Amino acid sequence: MTKAAKSAPARRAQPALPEVQFADDGVVRTLHLGTEWVQGSMLIDKPYDIELEYVQRMMAWLLFVPAEGITKRHAMQLGLGAGALTKFCHKKLRMRTTVIELNPQVIAACRGWFKLPPDDARLHVRLADAALAVLDATLHGTVDALQVDLYDHEAASPVLDSADFYADCRRLLTEDGAMTVNLFGRSSRYEASLERIAAAFGESAVWAFRPTREGNTVVLAQREASRPERADLLARAADIESRWGLPARKWLRVFSPVAP
Structure with missing residues (x-):
C-alpha cells in the first residue's frame, strides 16, 4: 500500500469489499480498490520483479538467514496486494508460499492482470481473514x-x-523466522505500532527502515533476537543483490535495530 503520484476526484463511501480496478501506463500496472491508493504494482515487462521500494524492503528478512536452503523455507503473506511478494517468493526464491487474502476480487485480479500463478505444490492462496x-x-x-x-x-x-x-504473528514463526510489516497511512501512528510490535517480540528483536519518500516504514521483528556483525550483513547483502537483484546493500544505509 502506497500513494499514487496523481490525486483522484472526490470519492463516495465504499463497501466493505470494494471493487478492484487496475491502471497501467505501459510500463507499470497498479492495483486499486476504488480509490487513488495503490494496493500494489507490477512491471509489465518484468512481472516477477518487485517494483515498489517499500515492497523490496519487505524482503529484508533475507539478511538474517543463509541463502543456501532458501528453497526449503516457508513464506507467508497476510494481504495479497498485487502479488509482488508472493510471486517473488514462489518464482524467484522457489519457496513454499502461503497467502491469506480477504477479498476474492483481489485474488481474481492478481490471476487475471498481475501474472499470479495458479496454486500448486508450493503455492497456496487462501481466501480467509488474517485475524483468524x-x-x-x-x-x-x-x-x-x-x-x-x-x-x-x-x-x-x-x-x-x-x-x-x-x-499471534510471532507464534507462526520458526526459531530463526522474522516478520516484516508495512506501517503506512494518514491515521497511522508509527511510534504506537512500533511499541506494540516490541511488546510482542521484545525490543531487541525489532529493526526498522527509515520511511520511503511515499511515507512507508517497514519494520522487521525476529522470532529470536540476533545482532549479526556489520561485515556479515554486508556480505549477505552483496549475496542477495547477486542472486536476486534486490538492493540489499542500499538497505543497510537506512536499516538499523530499534534498541541500541
Whole structure:
C-alpha cells in the first residue's frame, strides 16, 4: 500500500469489499480498490520483479538467514496486494508460499492482470481473514518469513495492529523466522505500532527502515533476537543483490535495530 503520484476526484463511501480496478501506463500496472491508493504494482515487462521500494524492503528478512536452503523455507503473506511478494517468493526464491487474502476480487485480479500463478505444490492462496488465520495452530512454528501488509481501500492505518495480533504473528514463526510489516497511512501512528510490535517480540528483536519518500516504514521483528556483525550483513547483502537483484546493500544505509 502506497500513494499514487496523481490525486483522484472526490470519492463516495465504499463497501466493505470494494471493487478492484487496475491502471497501467505501459510500463507499470497498479492495483486499486476504488480509490487513488495503490494496493500494489507490477512491471509489465518484468512481472516477477518487485517494483515498489517499500515492497523490496519487505524482503529484508533475507539478511538474517543463509541463502543456501532458501528453497526449503516457508513464506507467508497476510494481504495479497498485487502479488509482488508472493510471486517473488514462489518464482524467484522457489519457496513454499502461503497467502491469506480477504477479498476474492483481489485474488481474481492478481490471476487475471498481475501474472499470479495458479496454486500448486508450493503455492497456496487462501481466501480467509488474517485475524483468524494467525490463530491456526497447525501453522504455529512453520513460517520462516511472514510479510504483513494489511490495508483497506482508504489506507488510513493498518487493519490489524494490536499487540495481541503481533503476538499471534510471532507464534507462526520458526526459531530463526522474522516478520516484516508495512506501517503506512494518514491515521497511522508509527511510534504506537512500533511499541506494540516490541511488546510482542521484545525490543531487541525489532529493526526498522527509515520511511520511503511515499511515507512507508517497514519494520522487521525476529522470532529470536540476533545482532549479526556489520561485515556479515554486508556480505549477505552483496549475496542477495547477486542472486536476486534486490538492493540489499542500499538497505543497510537506512536499516538499523530499534534498541541500541
